[in-house]
Structure formats: C-alpha cells, structure tokens
Amino acid sequence: MISKTTPLITVYIPSHNYGRFLQEAIESILRQTFDSWELFLINENSSDNTKEVMNIYKNIDRIHIYDTPNIGLPAVANFALDRAKGTYIIRLDADDVFDENNLLVLSKYLNIHSDIALVFPDYFLMDESGFIYAQERRQPIYYMNHMLDIPANGASTMIRTDILKKVGGYRPDLGAQDGFDIWNKIIKEHKCANVNIPLFYYRK
Numbered sequence: 001m002i003s004k005t006t007p008l009i010t011v012y013i014p015s016h017n018y019g020r021f022l023q024e025a026i027e028s029i030l031r032q033t034f035d036s037w038e039l040f041l042i043n044e045n046s047s048d049n050t051k052e053v054m055n056i057y058k059n060i061d062r063i064h065i066y067d068t069p070n071i072g073l074p075a076v077a078n079f080a081l082d083r084a085k086g087t088y089i090i091r092l093d094a095d096d097v098f099d100e101n102n103l104l105v106l107s108k109y110l111n112i113h114s115d116i117a118l119v120f121p122d123y124f125l126m127d128e129s130g131f132i133y134a135q136e137r138r139q140p141i142y143y144m145n146h147m148l149d150i151p152a153n154g155a156s157t158m159i160r161t162d163i164l165k166k167v168g169g170y171r172p173d174l175g176a177q178d179g180f181d182i183w184n185k186i187i188k189e190h191k192c193a194n195v196n197i198p199l200f201y202y203r204k
Contacts, residue, residue: 010086012040018094019049034104045070074170090158095203102199106158117190120157121199156200
C-alpha cells in the first residue's frame with residue numbers, strides 16, 4: 001500500500017543517457033524496506049531509452065517524472081531540492097544501486113542523531129556488468145581529524161533538506177558536483193557522519 005502522507009525522504013535519480021542501467025536503479029528504490037519516500041526521475045535531455053524506462057513507472061503516485069535540458073548535475077540537484085517534500089534528501093545516480101536497507105539505516109541514523117546534518121554509508125564497487133570487485137570502507141568521521149578532508153560520495157549521501165537549503169544548495173557554475181562543494185559548506189557549521197555498512201553499489 002502506498003502512503004499518502006508527506007514522505008520522510010526525497011530520492012532523486014537523474015539520467016543523461018543511462019537508460020541501460022536505469023531500471024535496476026529504480027527497482028532498488030521500490031525494494032526498500034523503508035516505505036516513506038518520494039522519487040523524482042529526472043530525464044536530462046537523453047537520446048537513448050531513458051524516457052521509455054521512466055514511463056514504465058509513470059502510474060505510481062509517489063514517483064514523479066521530469067524532463068530537463070542538459071543542465072548538468074549541480075543544477076539538477078537544485079531542481080530536485082526545490083521540489084523536495086522530504087525531511088531528508090538523497091541522490092541515486094542512474095548507474096548505481098541502493099541496498100534494500102539503505103533508506104532505513106540512513107534515515108534512522110538522522111532520526112536518532114539530531115546534531116548530524118549529513119550521513120553516508122560505505123559501498124561496494126562494481127563494474128559495468130554488475131560484478132562486485134571491491135568494498136570502500138571509511139574510518140568513522142572524527143576518529144582522525146584528517147578524515148574531514150575527505151568528502152562523502154555525492155550519491156547515497158542523505159542530507160537534512162532544510163540545512164541543504166540554508167547553505168544555498170549546489171553551485172550550478174560547477175561542471176561536476178559529487179558533493180565536494182556541499183561537503184565544504186556543511187562541515188563549517190554542522191557535524192557529518194558515516195555508517196560503516198556497505199549500503200549501495202557504485203558502478204565504475
């Protein structure tokens with residue numbers, strides 16, 4: 001049963017010609033063990049089958065499909081942020097996959113730790129075919145001071161929506177995003193955290 005209440009989490013998946021991976025990404029959201037979410041599918045002027053894949057899900061109430069010109073990832077992130085209803089917001093890249101417990105674990109962490117603005121998990125590395133060949137593990141933040149010099153991965157990082165808006169969102173003049181600019185804005189005034197559980201699959 002789909003909840004009609006305001007979602008706790010806004011998830012957004014941008015795609016520019018990643019149609020061959022997109023359905024796997026979307027299905028990983030539908031399999032989540034946590035149910036209070038909305039999903040934005042953002043077609044960034046794709047010339048492949050991205051739009052056709054997104055349209056498979058057009059009749060699901062909490063999935064919203066948008067078309068944008070090829071405006072770049074920072075601008076797409078701001079596009080999602082402007083429309084987000086969730087208390088928390090998180091991006092999933094169209095070629096990556098969430099573990100089924102990702103939203104549950106990260107949102108639970110933020111629920112419990114009110115002083116944390118941003119949380120991210122460890123992750124698996126997989127190749128184009130989906131073969132998992134490594135696991136990325138971070139030392140807990142604040143365990144060593146220099147860990148704050150290493151930003152979170154831009155994807156699968158859950159952020160408090162109000163704080164993300166307060167710091168001004170993403171800089172659209174940057175050619176790439178990946179969380180570096182946001183990381184540096186947030187750590188000046190807020191605490192961040194990582195969960196040492198691999199909760200998403202990062203395709204490289």
